[in-house]
Amino acid sequence: MTDQTSLSRAFDLQAAYCVAAGAPFSASLLTKAGQDIAEGGPLATLMTPWAEAPTRTVLADAVPLRWLGCLHDLALSGDAPDLSAAYPRDPRPGDGAAAWVAARSAMIARHDRFAAFMSHEPQTNEVRRSACLTPGFLTVAERTSLPLRIFEIGASAGLNQLWDRYAYDFGEAGVWGPPTSEVRLTADWQGPPPPLGAPVSVIARAACDRKPVDIRDPIARRRLKAYIWAEQFDRLARLEGAIAMSLAADTRVEAEDAVSWAASRAAPKPGAASVLFHSVFWQYMRADSQAALTAVITDHGALATADAPFAWLRMEPPPDSLVDMELRLSLWPGGEDRILARVHPHGATINWAAAAPED
Ligand SMILES: C[S@@+](CC[C@H](N)C(=O)[O-])C[C@H]1O[C@@H](n2cnc3c(N)ncnc32)[C@H](O)[C@@H]1O
Known part of the structure; x- marks a missing residue:
């Protein structure tokens, strides 16, 4: 199995889990992300720290959730209006296809923001x-x-x-x-x-x-929300x-x-x-x-x-x-x-x- 295949497989497995957990919008983004890695797209570049990692390490490090969290955080920030417009917002279910187009552009234009966000493990409070x-x-x-x-x-x-x-x-x-x-x-x-x-x-x-x-820090607060599927x-x-x-x-x-x-x-x-x-x-x-x-x-x-x-x-x-x-x-x-x-x-x-x- 090539490294890109094992990386994209981790995103596919996370997508399947999201489907089962009632998060179809998040699942659609993860599936597109898996394809992007397999095709050597902008997400493949962001995966450099895990380039040699087997699928189980990528999942144990929650890399697909780091990426999904970064995207949700960007949508919540309002810094990428196309992404925010395509994201779910109660009661709007979100537009997965439009969100992926905006996400792909954002990964190219904001590579450093994604890399910095993804260097942290997800931290939630349920x-x-x-x-x-x-x-x-x-x-x-x-x-x-x-x-x-x-x-x-x-x-x-x-x-x-x-x-x-x-x-x-x-x-x-x-x-x-x-x-x-x-x-x-x-x-x-x-x-x-x-x-x-x-x-x-x-x-x-x-x-x-x-x-x-x-929770007194607005950025930390937004990050906490971002790890919840949108x-x-x-x-x-x-x-x-x-x-x-x-x-x-x-x-x-x-x-x-x-x-x-x-x-x-x-x-x-x-x-x-x-x-x-x-x-x-x-x-x-x-x-x-x-x-x-x-x-x-x-x-x-x-x-x-x-x-x-x-x-x-x-x-x-x-x-x-x-x-x-x-x-x-x-x-x-x-x-x-x-x-x-x-x-x-x-x-x-x-x-x-x-x-x-x-x-
Ligand atoms: C998955 S989170 C769970 C948070 C919360 N208890 C909940 O149920 O939502 C696990 C937390 O344990 C913290 N943690 C892990 N090891 C720790 C340690 N040795 N001492 C204190 N906190 C630790 C992490 O920083 C993280 O915030």
Whole structure:
């Protein structure tokens, strides 16, 4: 297989994934992009850093998504009016053929802008993951009957820190949260209902990321939006609502590695349940960091008492699936570890496993 073939194959595979995920406009651009690489067009030149890379490396580096993100960012910026006009904008579905013509010209005229944007890995913050995390927080509140101190690691822009201020519709399982919230999240619920009546009060919240996305910076904000597929208006609206709420609440994400930050910040304290949480983060850490973080969590767990419990709540892919994720909770004292739910990676479905505890 020639290098160009393996590069264009990565774009074709990403296009197929976008079709399956309900993003046909993005898929059409990726398909054109794959053809352009195979024909030695302007995108082939931008692929120089991956010229020798096999398809799996190009996908692992999320190169097709870097390119798609750059294009969406350019459309959002208004710097290329032909591209902006062809891009989807609620309720307009977008014109894939016109967008490709504008994209091809832009890659020639703005080669350096594309190369600089594509040198970064994509960084997203998926707000609907709060719909999965929230039932986990409710479970901690129910089990401990204490207010919560919450600590998020790998928080990106930190938007899921405000999970208790969003409104949720879990279908037949019920609703939760302030009904007038700017951010309304729905998820298809399967299984028994979560403990929606648990009394919840968050008395401290903090977050870290090794590379936080600063939502006060308009360029960083636009970049965060750009990584959402442009035709997915509901995801864009959720992101915009959550950014507005986070700016108003002045939430912060500290720039620090998760291991040292969790060690210094998240130890249990009397009078509250301390919850260390994360979503789609674990896989990005090296094995030695995973071991070090596990040791920090075990140490915090060992310090926990009935009046100072410690919880580890996480939404991560299990070893046996790339399609579903697991919501898991460990709770000290005792260290009981349970799978609470199997969930969709973006929080669209929640298959709740945990029956309400009887004690
Ligand atoms: C895929 S994003 C997920 C962001 C967010 N949790 C969500 O679910 O939308 C993973 C985040 O983990 C951060 N990260 C990776 N390794 C880290 C580390 N060792 N310490 C802190 N943050 C880390 C990355 O910078 C990135 O923002």
